[in-house]
Amino acid sequence: MEMILSPWPWYLSGPLIAITMFILLYLGKNFGMSSNLRTICTMCGAGKTASFFKFDWRSQKWNLLMVVGAMIGGFIASNYLGAGQSPDLNPKTITQLEAMGIQSAGKDYIPTEFFGNEVFSEPKVLVLLIVGGLLVGFGARYAGGCTSGHSISGISNLQLESLIATIGFFVGGIIMIHLIFPLLF
Template sequence: MLEFLSQPWPWYVSGIVIALVMVLLLFFGKSFGFSSNLRVICAACGAGKYASLFDFDWRAQTWNLLFLVGAIIGGFISSEFLSDGEAVRISQATIQDLRQLGIAAPKGLQPEEIFTLESVLSVRGFLILLLGGFMIGFGSRYAGGCTSGHAISGLSNLQLPSLIAVVGFFIGGLITTWLLLPLIF
């Protein structure tokens, strides 16, 4: 049984699960988005005393915190019990593109040149994380939500602002991939 679970599942399984979750959320009048968890955590810790953004009834959003905890627990279970430890299977073209940037093919789930403690504690790695974190935080606040919230929840509700945000996310991803990453690495 566990041998079946440790094999990669077909892509459409996650699509079906995401669709079922969205139907349930729509049925209960909720919307999905991961970036709102940070706002809920800050509000629960008392940040509402210092900034009006965090001054709201965070208890109404505790279900979203359960989703966050479930994602963390699910990731742990997947990596510890349902993974065979094999490297991520990526195409030869992607491996060649990574080599051109000075990144070796991943031996596990992610490239060691980017996701090791040594690279994170370097000046370059720290600045990349700091700037990337700022851009993600600012962008999700400015866009009124994160990629998952707009792309999954907003588009399923046929919201025009979500469509505009998702188009912007893709444009930003293309610019980062083709213009910024070669400059950074």
């Protein structure tokens, strides 16, 4: 018999994130996932061709461990803590998504139309994923960090730039899902 555990409620996971941020602030560290790409490129020798990659990557080993931990935690959560679960979506949302061709809405935790193996056989979806990935990567670099860096670490450091960036992330997400996404599907 397979035991399925529920995800942790916000009142447990939220304070754990806050405690983690207090510890990082106390240690003088800034958290952000996108900065790890710079660290990995530097480890691979990119500093020989671009000055942006010339820095002491060893000082960022702790952040690389956070990435490894996030990957392991994601694997554990998806395979043992929420296996077989689907998000509790509003029926109107499910109907709207199904009208756009997303038949897995409300049935699977993530849309298999975007994350299943069939994505590699549909050129339109593959192009959207590649272009979206490039835009996210460019945006994270241009904004000086990703959503986790600005929204969690930057705001907890009381950085006005991070608050502005986070507002921009939300506004961009709303524009994407309500205006652009329906045009694509």
